[in-house]
């Protein structure tokens with residue numbers, strides 16, 4: 390198999406896992422959150438955290454690694470504008486994701502404690518959920534722009 394095409398296949402496959410898992414779990418968690426059903430929220434937050442460890446984290450690592458292989462094999466210059474911008478956006482999305490990950494862990498803990506105690510979700514849970522919601526926008530926008538940069542590779 391051609392090494393370049395193999396690396397590109399891995400890179401594209403990883404990008405679909407990164408974007409698809411993020412979007413799917415975010416939609417599911419947000420809709421469950423809107424239901425205000427504490428037991429459902431406890432399960433959804435727990436499963437979102439699991440999906441992040443199992444799918445998002447590996448693809449977050451594979452993405453730049455396979456990208457680096459593509460750069461070397463194709464002979465791109467690391468200083469090319471589209472690549473620099475993509476790396477910058479990737480960094481921004483990565484920071485948002487790390488904060489989101491921490492918020493999800495807290496949301497999961499608040500929800501499972503409330504479910505065990507049979508109480509309502511605390512105000513702190515709702516603060517985390519709001520921050521989680523708003524951080525998703527820059528992260529997903531950054532990834533959508535990266536997709537565009539990767540496909541078009543504009544001269545910047």
Ligand code: HEM
Pocket residue numbers: 397400401404405407408452453455456457459460463465475476479532535536539540541
């Ligand atoms: C993190 C650092 C990244 C680096 C260094 C990188 C690098 C590259 C390179 C060198 C190519 C090959 C372009 C060509 O075929 O000539 C490529 C293609 C591609 N990348 Fe990335 N990439 C990165 C992140 C991402 C991310 C985050 C996504 C989307 C989530 C993405 C999606 C794609 C796609 C879909 C292609 C195929 C484009 C095409 O063949 O037209 N990449 N990438």
